[in-house]
């Protein structure tokens with residue numbers, strides 16, 4: 001947690017894409033191609049992407065699509081050298097705030113059944129398991145868990161998000 005004060009989360013820019021792609025490559029068996037991020041930034045009005053910066057360096061990223069009233073988390077990663085320092089938590093907090101701003105009622109995502117680290121993080125933000133997609137990941141056939149938050153206006157969830165905000169500020 002000590003380093004989070006030096007981390008600034010803001011919108012992803014075109015010149016961040018190479019660094020984001022490198023984190024993707026280090027984080028996922030089947031990373032998105034770099035031009036997928038460029039297309040998203042250029043052409044998808046329903047998408048919002050964030051990066052976490054330590055000085056000039058991009059150390060994490062996250063994205064959502066607004067689908068009707070749902071903010072669907074599309075991708076999310078922190079550089080392996082920068083994990084376990086609260087950066088994922090900081091990105092998810094901003095995603096939750098952004099989701100409220102763009103009119104979402106709840107957040108959803110898919111996560112590998114084996115990805116305990118991400119699931120633990122999501123649970124801290126009120127996500128719960130809502131279902132399972134059989135053989136969702138085409139590279140190795142692993143199942144995905146569908147996780148979703150309660151209504152983002154739910155007082156209990158707001159209290160969780162406020163507590164995270166205070167924790168990061170303090």
Ligand SMILES: CC(C)(COP(=O)(O)OP(=O)(O)OC[C@H]1O[C@@H](n2cnc3c(N)ncnc32)[C@H](O)[C@@H]1OP(=O)(O)O)[C@@H](O)C(=O)NCCC(=O)NCCS
Nearest residue numbers: 027076077078083084085086087088089111117118120121
């Ligand atoms: C999941 C991921 C984004 C977490 O990023 P991070 O910056 O390390 O997360 P944080 O330091 O903010 O951790 C927040 C909480 O998540 C949980 N967590 C994070 N990493 C964990 C791990 N390796 N094992 C168990 N719990 C973990 C803990 O509850 C942690 O809180 P704590 O440090 O107070 O115990 C990062 O591990 C990652 O990029 N993984 C590869 C890509 C990926 O899986 N993305 C999600 C796809 S759905």
